[in-house]
Amino acid sequence: MPNPVFASLPTTIFTHMSALAVEHDAINLGQGFPDEDGPLAVREAASRALIDGPNQYPPMKGRVELRRALSAHARRFYNLDFDAETEVLVTSGATEALTASIMGLAGAGSEVVLIEPSYDSYRPIAEAVGATVKSVILKPPHWRLTEAGLRAVIGPKTGAIVINTPLNPIGRVFDREELEALARVVKETSAVVISDEVYEHLAFDGKRVPPFISLPGMRERCVRVGSAGKMFSLTGWKVGWVTGPRALVEVVSKAHQFITFTTPTALQLGVAYGLEHQIDFTLDLTRELQGKRDKLAAGLRRFGFDVLPCEGTYFLTAGISGLTNEPDTQFCERLVREARVALIPLSVFFKDGKPDTMVRFAFCKKHDVIDEALRRLEQHFGKKHA
Ligand code: PMP
Ligand code: GLN
Numbered sequence: 001m002p003n004p005v006f007a008s009l010p011t012t013i014f015t016h017m018s019a020l021a022v023e024h025d026a027i028n029l030g031q032g033f034p035d036e037d038g039p040l041a042v043r044e045a046a047s048r049a050l051i052d053g054p055n056q057y058p059p060m061k062g063r064v065e066l067r068r069a070l071s072a073h074a075r076r077f078y079n080l081d082f083d084a085e086t087e088v089l090v091t092s093g094a095t096e097a098l099t100a101s102i103m104g105l106a107g108a109g110s111e112v113v114l115i116e117p118s119y120d121s122y123r124p125i126a127e128a129v130g131a132t133v134k135s136v137i138l139k140p141p142h143w144r145l146t147e148a149g150l151r152a153v154i155g156p157k158t159g160a161i162v163i164n165t166p167l168n169p170i171g172r173v174f175d176r177e178e179l180e181a182l183a184r185v186v187k188e189t190s191a192v193v194i195s196d197e198v199y200e201h202l203a204f205d206g207k208r209v210p211p212f213i214s215l216p217g218m219r220e221r222c223v224r225v226g227s228a229g230k231m232f233s234l235t236g237w238k239v240g241w242v243t244g245p246r247a248l249v250e251v252v253s254k255a256h257q258f259i260t261f262t263t264p265t266a267l268q269l270g271v272a273y274g275l276e277h278q279i280d281f282t283l284d285l286t287r288e289l290q291g292k293r294d295k296l297a298a299g300l301r302r303f304g305f306d307v308l309p310c311e312g313t314y315f316l317t318a319g320i321s322g323l324t325n326e327p328d329t330q331f332c333e334r335l336v337r338e339a340r341v342a343l344i345p346l347s348v349f350f351k352d353g354k355p356d357t358m359v360r361f362a363f364c365k366k367h368d369v370i371d372e373a374l375r376r377l378e379q380h381f382g383k384k385h386a
Pocket of ligand 1: 092
């Protein structure tokens with residue numbers, strides 16, 4: 001019999017909206033991927049590695065060049081020390097890093113705590129390993145994490161807590177006060193924290209993203225997940241990683257060895273080159289995306305979207321109550337046909353599908369693509385309001 005966790009799931013909203021975007025020749029501000037590939041030098045480094053070889057299995061934990069580069073990156077940006085031999089694991093994308101972490105660190109009978117809105121891959125994996133999912137639900141417009149909210153769901157049965165900062169879809173960067181509240185609650189339990197920090201460099205207005213693992217007492221209680229796709233605008237490469245204390249990385253590696261075992265050598269070497277020589281690309285990308293966020297936000301406000309604050313990620317969220325009475329999914333499915341702009345309904349990031357009055361826009365797109373999307377929306381909403 002098929003596993004009911006997966007058998008009952010629809011195809012992901014990202015695939016669904018991207019398919020509708022193609023069908024209706026729409027501008028795709030739905031699925032979060034940049035429409036310009038990252039640095040040529042990084043792609044050249046990978047292509048050289050592909051031609052020169054070797055092209056056989058790399059080590060299970062990843063090429064040492066990349067593990068060392070990741071360790072140096074953590075030291076440079078966060079003053080964190082990870083032993084490249086034992087505390088760094090390379091995976092096939094952050095998706096696999098998260099899967100291996102949830103599989104390795106939580107199991108049947110335990111509870112996995114998610115912060116909603118939450119990225120779509122966490123829950124099915126937690127449920128598939130037999131854990132029970134408990135959620136902390138954040139409330140708009142400030143979406144703050146509170147100690148009381150955390151205490152209501154974290155307890156002796158909690159195996160793992162998955163957090164994401166900067167947070168897809170709402171662009172929150174949890175501040176120290178919020179992270180300290182989580183650390184206080186975690187210390188009273190035996191739970192570990194899986195911190196999805198794939199947008200670690202994509203925080204705007206000079207904001208820093210404190211890695212959860214850097215909080216006092218959390219060095220042995222947390223694994224950090226990262227993604228080269230986000231860092232170097234190479235989302236199709238699917239190179240990710242887990243860093244953390246040896247004891248936890250070791251167990252996560254045991255899961256990884258039976259999920260993918262390893263990750264293509266050439267791409268690992270390309271990313272190692274990027275971390276060593278092209279990190280300025282990542283830092284420039286943050287400035288560039290901030291400008292795009294501001295352009296999109298200003299345009300959307302003119303048409304009546306209630307734009308919410310966005311501190312980081314590729315994504316901007318906005319309320320649609322001033323424009324329609326439709327639930328967000330219906331609104332997005334109509335907009336892609338009528339205005340030819342594809343978005344993501346925010347309700348898909350909540351287990352019970354509520355609130356359903358907001359949508360997510362991806363702004364990791366070329367300026368002229370954002371301009372064209374705004375022109376189409378102006379035409380659409382201008383006509384509607386005439
Ligand atoms: N976590 C979050 C919050 C994401 O937005 C994404 C994006 N795709 C991932 C994980 C997965 O990253 P990757 O493409 O490296 O698997
Ligand atoms: N993380 C991307 C987003 O949030 C999508 C990745 C995917 O399609 N699975 O849009």
